[in-house]
Amino acid sequence: MAIYLDYAATVPVRTKVLETYVAATAQLGNPSSTHSFGRDARMLLEDARDRLARAIKCDRNEVIFTSGGTESDNLAIKGLYWQRNRDAKRPVIVSAYTEHHGVIDPIEWLESHEGAEAVWLDVSEEGVVDLNALAALLAERGSQVALISLMWANNETGLITDIAKVCEIAAAHGVPVHSDAVAALGHVPINFAASGLAAMSITGHKVGSPIGAGALILARGSNVTSLIHGGGQERGLRSGTMNYAGALSFAHAAELAVAEHDEFVAHTGRLISRLRAAVEGIAGSRFSIGSAPGMSHNAHFTFEGLKSDSVLFLLDELGFAVSAGSACQAGVARPSHVLLAMHRNEAEASACLRVTIGLETTDSEVDALITALPGVIIQARAAFAG
Amino acid sequence: MKVLAAMSGGVDSAVAAARAVEAGHEVVGVHLALSRMPGTLRTGSRGCCTIEDSMDAQRAAHKLGIPYYVWDFSERFKEDVVDDFMAEYTAGRTPNPCMRCNERIKFAALLEKALALGFDAVCTGHYATVLTGDDGQLELHRSNAYAKDQSYVLGVLTADELKHAYFPIGASASKDDIRAEAAARGLTVANKPDSYDICFIPEGDTRDWLNEKLGAQPGNIVDRDGTVLGEHTGAHGYTVGQRKGLNLGRPAVDGKPRFVLEIRPITNEVVVGPHDALAVVELAGSRFTWCGSAPSAPHEWFDAEVQVRAHADPVPCSAAVVEGDLVIRLNEPLMGVAPGQTAVLYVGSRVLGQTTIDRTVSAVPLEVGGEAGA
Numbered sequence: 001m002a003i004y005l006d007y008a009a010t011v012p013v014r015t016k017v018l019e020t021y022v023a024a025t026a027q028l029g030n031p032s033s034t035h036s037f038g039r040d041a042r043m044l045l046e047d048a049r050d051r052l053a054r055a056i057k058c059d060r061n062e063v064i065f066t067s068g069g070t071e072s073d074n075l076a077i078k079g080l081y082w083q084r085n086r087d088a089k090r091p092v093i094v095s096a097y098t099e100h101h102g103v104i105d106p107i108e109w110l111e112s113h114e115g116a117e118a119v120w121l122d123v124s125e126e127g128v129v130d131l132n133a134l135a136a137l138l139a140e141r142g143s144q145v146a147l148i149s150l151m152w153a154n155n156e157t158g159l160i161t162d163i164a165k166v167c168e169i170a171a172a173h174g175v176p177v178h179s180d181a182v183a184a185l186g187h188v189p190i191n192f193a194a195s196g197l198a199a200m201s202i203t204g205h206k207v208g209s210p211i212g213a214g215a216l217i218l219a220r221g222s223n224v225t226s227l228i229h230g231g232g233q234e235r236g237l238r239s240g241t242m243n244y245a246g247a248l249s250f251a252h253a254a255e256l257a258v259a260e261h262d263e264f265v266a267h268t269g270r271l272i273s274r275l276r277a278a279v280e281g282i283a284g285s286r287f288s289i290g291s292a293p294g295m296s297h298n299a300h301f302t303f304e305g306l307k308s309d310s311v312l313f314l315l316d317e318l319g320f321a322v323s324a325g326s327a328c329q330a331g332v333a334r335p336s337h338v339l340l341a342m343h344r345n346e347a348e349a350s351a352c353l354r355v356t357i358g359l360e361t362t363d364s365e366v367d368a369l370i371t372a373l374p375g376v377i378i379q380a381r382a383a384f385a386g
Numbered sequence: 387m388k389v390l391a392a393m394s395g396g397v398d399s400a401v402a403a404a405r406a407v408e409a410g411h412e413v414v415g416v417h418l419a420l421s422r423m424p425g426t427l428r429t430g431s432r433g434c435c436t437i438e439d440s441m442d443a444q445r446a447a448h449k450l451g452i453p454y455y456v457w458d459f460s461e462r463f464k465e466d467v468v469d470d471f472m473a474e475y476t477a478g479r480t481p482n483p484c485m486r487c488n489e490r491i492k493f494a495a496l497l498e499k500a501l502a503l504g505f506d507a508v509c510t511g512h513y514a515t516v517l518t519g520d521d522g523q524l525e526l527h528r529s530n531a532y533a534k535d536q537s538y539v540l541g542v543l544t545a546d547e548l549k550h551a552y553f554p555i556g557a558s559a560s561k562d563d564i565r566a567e568a569a570a571r572g573l574t575v576a577n578k579p580d581s582y583d584i585c586f587i588p589e590g591d592t593r594d595w596l597n598e599k600l601g602a603q604p605g606n607i608v609d610r611d612g613t614v615l616g617e618h619t620g621a622h623g624y625t626v627g628q629r630k631g632l633n634l635g636r637p638a639v640d641g642k643p644r645f646v647l648e649i650r651p652i653t654n655e656v657v658v659g660p661h662d663a664l665a666v667v668e669l670a671g672s673r674f675t676w677c678g679s680a681p682s683a684p685h686e687w688f689d690a691e692v693q694v695r696a697h698a699d700p701v702p703c704s705a706a707v708v709e710g711d712l713v714i715r716l717n718e719p720l721m722g723v724a725p726g727q728t729a730v731l732y733v734g735s736r737v738l739g740q741t742t743i744d745r746t747v748s749a750v751p752l753e754v755g756g757e758a759g760a
Contacts, residue, residue, distance in 0.1 A: 307458075310502075317414075332456045332457075383498075
């Protein structure tokens with residue numbers, strides 16, 4: 001029986017959420033229709049909006065349902081840029097190369113197609129963004145900045161960014177902040193209203209609902225230009241027939257994830273600590289974020305003298321599903337752009353192992369990995385030297 | 387045994403993997419990512435390492451019920467195959483990158499990694515056969531499917547590498563049979579076009595590609611005397627035996643067409659001459675290997691056949707190792723053989739060994755007095 005230790009990729013659909021999803025799909029109706037069927041479907045969607053808003057502490061009107069994290073990132077970044085740079089006076093977008101490609105790529109696209117100027121903040125070897133550099137940049141060029149986009153938690157390394165501090169620095173210059181919180185949802189406490197964020201991306205399948213429903217949380221008072229034009233759904237910002245079954249199951253999953261947060265942190269933290277202690281005993285290993293704050297369920301290591309693909313192959317053969325953190329569309333393990341941004345060389349960035357777990361993960365599963373890992377590392381090193 | 391099936395996404399490697407599974411081996415499919423900038427879709431028979439190819443390979447592996455991975459060899463491929471290809475052209479030679487890939491990637495880097503990860507053999511969709519000889523040693527032989535025989539490009543395999551090489555479709559009668567078998571097995575790649583161009587030159591135009599990578603340095607076209615006959619736009623755009631595109635203007639004294647005889651990279655000259663001068667009677671190279679057991683007395687002349695291109699006919703010859711070079715004397719002259727090409731020796735159907743050709747000896751030595759005045 002294979003052991004799933006890749007919760008950062010996606011997580012099991014929760015049984016109760018699946019029931020919610022199946023029941024909602026049985027409801028006939030387009031939420032935009034005015035007849036009774038349409039109204040019933042609409043109520044499922046609006047229930048979802050209420051429940052998701054309560055789970056992440058935002059106003060229900062701030063929830064814009066989308067297809068997932070990447071769409072939300074695109075809507076936030078392009079939408080805020082186009083709104084804020086209409087007079088061509090605020091072309092600067094501030095971010096960091098440790099972001100998910102869902103953030104990096106829209107920014108680079110705006111650079112090459114729409115005259116944006118990206119400023120990539122430096123990060124430490126542990127992945128911590130240099131917020132002094134952010135403050136200095138805003139002091140000098142704050143009036144030219146369209147937006148700042150920094151993720152709440154890193155999907156590869158698990159590092160948590162001090163979003164409150166980012167928002168405090170930005171607020172002094174009136175610059176809106178977007179945060180990709182896809183990896184953070186359910187794993188760190190999120191209070192959107194208190195965060196100071198202008199926009200936040202989240203998605204359902206990281207907390208146990210089916211893939212295909214996400215949201216952009218857009219603060220009242222923040223405006224974005226729509227990317228998708230049509231029937232004007234979701235405040236005119238995201239046209240297209242609404243996926244109410246997806247939205248409702250997302251909201252249900254988010255409720256459950258938030259409710260079990262403390263238990264999640266205690267359980268996964270205990271197991272990850274055990275794994276970390278064991279890996280520290282393997283010569284030439286390094287815990288990627290060092291002593292910087294990280295998510296309790298996420299362990300990211302590098303190993304000297306091997307390549308990720310050998311480790312993944314050997315572990316898969318033994319029945320462990322883990323990740324290197326990044327792969328291209330063709331399925332090749334690539335040097336991690338996150339590690340490269342953290343001033344690691346290409347060899348280190350090609351020698352990653354990410355283990356991410358959930359509440360379902362058992363002690364014996366983690367112990368099995370701890371037992372298998374030393375031999376796997378030795379063999380992967382032999383394959384590297386060969 | 388535990389077999390790593392190298393799966394390109396084509397029909398041959400898919401059927402090879404299927405046969406390995408059927409033979410009862412524990413098989414894992416691996417697609418080699420050789421390009422740092424993979425394209426999305428194939429265009430006809432060209433291109434390699436596209437996402438389409440990778441997905442075709444994955445679909446085939448899934449159909450066979452075997453695990454599948456993509457391994458990145460792009461760095462090794464660039465250094466050992468692409469850079470080598472450019473260096474050989476820069477040195478005025480005409481390399482065969484597919485042989486380099488077999489020699490340094492598939493049966494070197496990949497095989498070494500596979501052995502270290504617990505595999506016993508690497509399986510490919512090549513048309514060639516490994517047999518045990520009378521002395522108990524492994525031998526590489528031509529495929530029964532003579533038209534598709536690929537033993538030539540495997541001539542670089544050494545005795546150690548043969549021990550771990552597995553060609554399940556090597557003894558197939560024809561490519562049509564393989565396609566029919568793929569269709570019967572429900573493999574979606576059954577009718578996928580063959581690849582025949584150099585995979586890393588997706589546009590198919592080697593000259594343009596070399597001009598872009600190496601730059602075009604104009605120089606002189608000269609005859610064998612050194613008399614300047616015209617100008618060329620870049621020496622690596624010419625290959626030995628080429629007739630068209632010389633644009634020499636004035637005809638040769640004897641009125642006959644002229645052909646490229648030699649590329650001289652140091653002086654950036656393209657040497658031309660009469661067709662007869664293309665004939666070579668001797669080939670030699672220092673970079674030679676034996677495929678399986680070496681001849682018992684390699685320093686004494688022995689009879690063999692030699693093949694100088696992937697799809698050329700073999701010709702009778704005698705060969706011996708002389709002062710560190712494998713020297714091959716042809717019984718009949720061969721036309722237009724260029725340094726950089728690989729000469730593969732055969733005895734009957736068996737591959738004996740190979741050398742990269744460093745130098746050739748013309749059948750028609752330059753007469754005293756030269757061509758210009760002849």
